[in-house]
Amino acid sequence: MSEALPDGWVWATLEDLLAAEPRAITDGPFGSNLKSSHYTDSGARVLRLQNVGDGEFRDERAYISLEHYENLKNHNVQAGDLILASLGEELPRVALVPDLEGPAIVKADVIRARLHPDLNSKWVLYALQAPATRAVAMSKIRGVGRPRLGLGEIRKLPIPLPPLAEQLRIVETLEGHLSRLDAANRYIARVRQSTTSFDSTRRCELLDPWLSSTRKLKTLLASPLINGRSVPTDDDGFPVLRLTAIKNRVLDLSARKGGAWQREDATPFLVERGDFMVSRGNGSLHLVGRGALAVGDPDPIAFPDTMIRVRPNPYVVDPEFLAFVWDSQIVRRQIETAARTTAGIYKVNQRILEALDIPIPPLDVQAQIIEAARDHFAVVERLMEETGMAQKRSEHLRRSLLAEAFTGRLVRQESADEPAVEVLKRIEVEHYSRPKKLRPRKSGPNKTTLPPPKITVVPAGTQEELAL
Incomplete structure (x- = not known):
């Protein structure tokens, strides 16, 4: 794929798109600032790696006291923020924070990014999941046992940015396709859940006579x-x-x-x-x-x-x-x-x-149960294998959709749309109109001169696949 972008688009980095406020991007507190002894049964939420699904927010709960939150509120999170996992096998993993109905912070190994209001948060969310961005991120990961993408590298992740109006059109079309794909995924999940229930029921049948032994x-x-x-x-x-x-x-x-x-x-x-x-x-x-x-x-x-x-x-x-x-x-x-x-x-x-x-049970009965279990496992494994193949096809279709979206081929372009570079200029002016000590720390060249990254996108799917 060519590195050139469609007319009106521009390359940016994640830090170029941040809100004009202090600590618009931050990681969580480390060490003694947040220890296991600080966790409570209620209070302010702590968002951890478990909360960062691949494009979805997972509602895993952990809390600290409201008093301790006051000491850590520089790491706060609010609805509409992006949270990114900096640790894991496949990065970046990113989610959009919903309304948490109370204060929250991120924990170490989770990055919170607060975007400028002139941008569409969902566009950036999907851009960070796109195959091209993933390819760049994977090349920057360090560590074998604990693969990590540091805050500095996350700041510099490349984002292809279309005009705002086109962002909205792409997100609307993309989510229409993804909603149908999600419905198919839910059906696959129900089949797998039914298979798991069948497995559990069969185990109980074989073991019930021996529960007293x-x-x-x-x-x-x-x-x-x-x-x-x-x-x-x-x-x-x-x-x-x-x-x-x-x-x-x-x-x-x-x-x-x-x-x-x-x-x-x-x-x-x-x-x-x-x-x-x-x-x-x-x-x-x-x-x-x-x-x-x-x-x-x-x-x-x-x-x-x-x-x-x-x-x-x-x-x-x-x-x-x-x-x-x-x-x-x-x-x-x-x-x-x-x-x-x-x-x-x-x-x-x-x-x-x-x-x-x-x-x-006695060893001879154990042998009989094992024999029966082998036949049972053969059925279960076949069902799980078939649904697993369906899941892989779903993942391929999702990558294909994202590849189409981030090369400008998913929706029409409108010549009347304001070019994305104008939005970036306004954001820059807003950032640098602040007092010097409150300006963001830049980690790379100016966005208007940023060279296109060396990226490789997976081949897009066929139109039949994208139709779903």
């Missing part, structure tokens, strides 16, 4: 529970699993990295066939304590401190049966009730896991 997990182990070890990343070091290896009941041994340690250091933490690995923490309650089974004979690989190893005694419980029962409502209720939360992260520990009551 439970044993504590601690009595089912071949060796005590053990947490993994945290090691720095070293591409040439001994391999260690990533937390993403815990997925879909079977441990994904390809989800790994090199660790800065030797084989002898990793030996106590090696994964063996039949080990069941459990995640220690997650920002979502329904994901904390999920587990996956090591099948086959793994090559030498260790597990990290984000996992707890459960090594079942095969003379008492078949590891495959333990993996089956672990995702049942019987066990999940216990885990979610016992999980503890710190600063929005749910956690389990060895003591919680040891106390779990696990239904344990």
